[in-house]
Amino acid sequence: MKKTNVIQVEDLTKMFGDFKAVNGITFEVKKGEIFGFLGANGAGKTTAMKMLIGISIPTSGKAHVAGFDVFTQAEDIKKNIGYMSQKFALYDDLTVKENISFFGGIYGLTKARIKEKTKELIEDLGLQEVSNQLVGSLPLGWKQKISFSVALLHEPKIVFLDEPTGGVDPITRRQFWEMIYKAAHDGTTIFVTTHYMDEAEYCDRVSIMVNGKIEALNTPKKLKEQFQVDNMNDVFLKLARG
Amino acid sequence: MGITVSNISKSYKGVKALQDISFEVKPNELFGLIGPDGAGKTTLFRILTTLLIADKGQASVAGFDVLKDFKDIRKHVGYMPGRFSLYQDLTVEENLEFFATIFGTTIEENYDLIKDIYVQIEPFKDRRAGKLSGGMKQKLALSCALIHKPKVLFLDEPTTGVDPVSRKEFWDMLKRLQQKNITILVSTPYMDEAALCDRIALIQDGQILQIDTPEAIVKQYPKTIYNVSANNMYQLINSLKDYQYQHSVYPFGEFVHYTDVRNDFKINDLKMYLEAEKLLNIKIEKTQATIEDSFMELAKYPNRTCKLSKT
Numbered sequence: 089m090k091k092t093n094v095i096q097v098e099d100l101t102k103m104f105g106d107f108k109a110v111n112g113i114t115f116e117v118k119k120g121e122i123f124g125f126l127g128a129n130g131a132g133k134t135t136a137m138k139m140l141i142g143i144s145i146p147t148s149g150k151a152h153v154a155g156f157d158v159f160t161q162a163e164d165i166k167k168n169i170g171y172m173s174q175k176f177a178l179y180d181d182l183t184v185k186e187n188i189s190f191f192g193g194i195y196g197l198t199k200a201r202i203k204e205k206t207k208e209l210i211e212d213l214g215l216q217e218v219s220n221q222l223v224g225s226l227p228l229g230w231k232q233k234i235s236f237s238v239a240l241l242h243e244p245k246i247v248f249l250d251e252p253t254g255g256v257d258p259i260t261r262r263q264f265w266e267m268i269y270k271a272a273h274d275g276t277t278i279f280v281t282t283h284y285m286d287e288a289e290y291c292d293r294v295s296i297m298v299n300g301k302i303e304a305l306n307t308p309k310k311l312k313e314q315f316q317v318d319n320m321n322d323v324f325l326k327l328a329r330g
Numbered sequence: 331m332g333i334t335v336s337n338i339s340k341s342y343k344g345v346k347a348l349q350d351i352s353f354e355v356k357p358n359e360l361f362g363l364i365g366p367d368g369a370g371k372t373t374l375f376r377i378l379t380t381l382l383i384a385d386k387g388q389a390s391v392a393g394f395d396v397l398k399d400f401k402d403i404r405k406h407v408g409y410m411p412g413r414f415s416l417y418q419d420l421t422v423e424e425n426l427e428f429f430a431t432i433f434g435t436t437i438e439e440n441y442d443l444i445k446d447i448y449v450q451i452e453p454f455k456d457r458r459a460g461k462l463s464g465g466m467k468q469k470l471a472l473s474c475a476l477i478h479k480p481k482v483l484f485l486d487e488p489t490t491g492v493d494p495v496s497r498k499e500f501w502d503m504l505k506r507l508q509q510k511n512i513t514i515l516v517s518t519p520y521m522d523e524a525a526l527c528d529r530i531a532l533i534q535d536g537q538i539l540q541i542d543t544p545e546a547i548v549k550q551y552p553k554t555i556y557n558v559s560a561n562n563m564y565q566l567i568n569s570l571k572d573y574q575y576q577h578s579v580y581p582f583g584e585f586v587h588y589t590d591v592r593n594d595f596k597i598n599d600l601k602m603y604l605e606a607e608k609l610l611n612i613k614i615e616k617t618q619a620t621i622e623d624s625f626m627e628l629a630k631y632p633n634r635t636c637k638l639s640k641t
Contacts, residue, residue, distance in 0.1 A: 128493040129464050228367050254490065255519050257366035257534060258622045259629060262580050266567060269581070273564040285494055286522060289583025308584055320583075321494055321522070328495045 092119050094245050094277045095140065100149035102135050109135040111300035112149065117293075119245075122268060122278040124288045124308075127297030128328050133281050134250075136297070140279070141248055142166050154245040167196070170239035173250035177235040180224030184215055184234060187223055188241070195242035209237045229260035236267055246277040253287065265290055285321035294320070296327050303327050331392040331481055332357045332513050333378065338387035340373055347373040349536045351387070355515055355529075360508050362527030363517040364621070370536040371517040372412060375486045378515070379409045392481040392513075405433070408475035412486040414467050418460030422451055422470055425459050426477060433478035443510060444473045447503055465496035472503070483507065485516040489523065501526050524621040532625050539628040544621060551619035551627060553577060556597070557585040560609040569607040573600070580626060587623060588614075 095117035102110040110132045117123045127133040138144035140153050142162030151158040154168040178187045185206060192202035210219050213233055223231060232252060239247050249268075253261045268290075272278050280291060288294050288308060295305040304311055304327055308320055315323045333355040340348040348370045355361040363371050376382035378391055380400035388395070394402040416425045426448070430437050441448075451469050454462065459470060468488060475483060485504075489497045501523065504514060516527070524530045525544045532539040532547070540547055560566040563581070570579040570588055577589040590600070597614045604612050 128495050251491075255367035257369075257629065258521060258626050259580075260366075262626075265581050269564040269567065273562075283491065283493055284520070286583060290581065324494045325498060328493075 093117065094119050094154055095123075095279070096150075096152045097140070098150040100136070100139060100151050101147050102132075102139060102144065103147040108300050110139070110146075113297070113300075113302045115295055115302060115305055117246075117277055117279060119277055120272050120275045122272050122280065122290065122292045124291030124294035125279060125281045125297070126285075126288055126294060126324065127281075128324075131297040131328075132300040133297055137248060137250065137279075137281060140165075141169060141171060167242075168245050170242070170244040170247040171250070172235050172239040172247065172252060174232075174252065174254055178223045178231060178238065181222055183222055184210070184219045184226075187234070188238060191238045192241050197242060205241055209234075209241075213237060229256045229264075232256060232260075232264060233267065236264065236271075240271060240276065244276065246279055247271065249278065249280045251282055252280065253282075253284070261287075285319065285324050288320040288324075296324060298328055332359060333361075333389070333391050333482060333515060335374075335378070335389045336387055338374070338377060338384045338389055340370075340377065340382070340384050346536050348377075348384070351533075351536075351538055353531055353538065353541050355513060357513055358508065358511060360504060360514045360516070360526075360528045362524055362530040363515065363533055364519075364521060364524045364530050364625070365517075365533035366519050368535070369533045371533060372486055373536075375409070375411075375484050375515075375517065379407060379484055380404060405478070406480055407482045407484060408478070408480035409484045410471050410475045410486065410488055412490065414471060416459045416467070416471055416474060419458055421456050421458055422462070423455040425470060426473055429474040430477045435478050437477065440477055440479045443479055443507075444476050446506060447476075448473045464492055465499075468492060468496065468500065472500075476507070480512065482513045482515070485514065487517055487519065489518060489520065497523070521620070521622040521625060530621075532621075532628060534625075534629050539625065547624050548619050548621060551624050553589040553627075554595070555617050555619050555623060556588045556590075556600075556614050557582075557617040558588045558600075558604075559585050559611070559613045560604060561611045562609065565607070566604070566609055569604060569609060573603060578627070578630070580623075582620075582622075585617075587617070 093116040098114050099112045100110060101108060101112050113136060125133060139146045139158055140151065142158060142165035146158060153165045156164040182190060188206045188209060189202055192205060210216060218226060253264050268278055282288060291308065293307050294311060295302050311323045312318060315326050317323055336352050338348055338351045365371055377384050378389055378396060380396050380403050391403050392406045396403060420428065426437055447469050451466050462470065489500055508514060527544065529543050531541045566586055567579060567581060570576055570586060575590050575592055577591045580587045601612055601614055
């Protein structure tokens, strides 16, 4: 069974002056895969991700995301991906329903489609009682689940999750991962950055960036075997400390 | 001289941030408050550092009462709040000098205490604090919290948002500080950091779920946990949740942690069920509970917890 690549990156580089923030990275991500993108603070993760979501132009190399070229088709990329982070999520002073309509509108969904999606999302998440409450009044865990569902509203091919589950309790975190598994099962590709190494263990494959380069890329299981340790945290420590 | 907390409660506009919290931190202990955002960790830190007054209950820090002796507490504790709160437009050295001066001391006088940490940022001492990386900010904040040689150190989520390498270094530093006769209360949402503390309190929704050593908490986990894996994670979780005998089903990285309601559970029964669900490459084996397993079990049955922790 050959699966198509929805992200294809070859020798991608980004320079800031003389500094190579991202230094010739090459990798691909398949349809429906959960791909973990890890690295220490300052390793170049954010810079790399910005190029992939079409908001930063690479200095050199090649990259296709959802079938579009990051150099020439950045606008098409933005329409075909979803994005969620802890910093940029929902509007606290809009209600749950208003947030859904707003983001639905931004993604260009029709009114009828927004209505349909709103109903579906509220039912799936069991939010009937709070759908007219301001998002700011909801617990962090709920906000994260709504935020993830909103990132999927326009049925993107890929969702980028930038440190999605920091700070929530372990049960809520697992409910969130179950949502991710479901999305991946339905064919959406998931691209996650995280500082939680135990979270990296949930990914199908994981890459680890050190000083602008991808120094390791494999399944968590194989990485643990390769570095002869029993968790991803120790894989990370071995790699990043050299 | 550690910390004593007795029946502390605090509400904000009807939201109960802390409900009848009691615990003790022994002198020289490294004590962890482990819980998610909104558990009440920061509220508790603010009460203990005299920045907030509790609605009910008493607390003392280093032998001083948080209400009567608040001025003494302020002289004898170091506090590193969750949000970076140094002066962004002062340099590294200026920040440290500022904190030394307001506590009536000098950098030289207590240099010994911060040396290990400060040498790592000393090459950047003329850089403004706002321009430092996350890991360096954290080291500077810790240096500033230590410069007056406090008896008790409060660290509110010092490692949140910090990468694993810096986290590891930070915990190594805490262990060294402990050996210099400093009592440390540290909070974290990272369950894996619990194991690095002498004792921990698991906290959620303003209530303490359990207090003990990390080893004892894990040991008291009431069930046998099985690591289950198969070819399709999503289907595996759904099938396990549909199984009539399941007690809990939680994804844990490449495995699912499964517990069963029956005392005479047989691995083969579950295997046959999963095979009938058309899963392949099924693996089931016993595994050890982690602090996260304990936390989830306690959070699910909070009432049973109270009974457990009293026995």
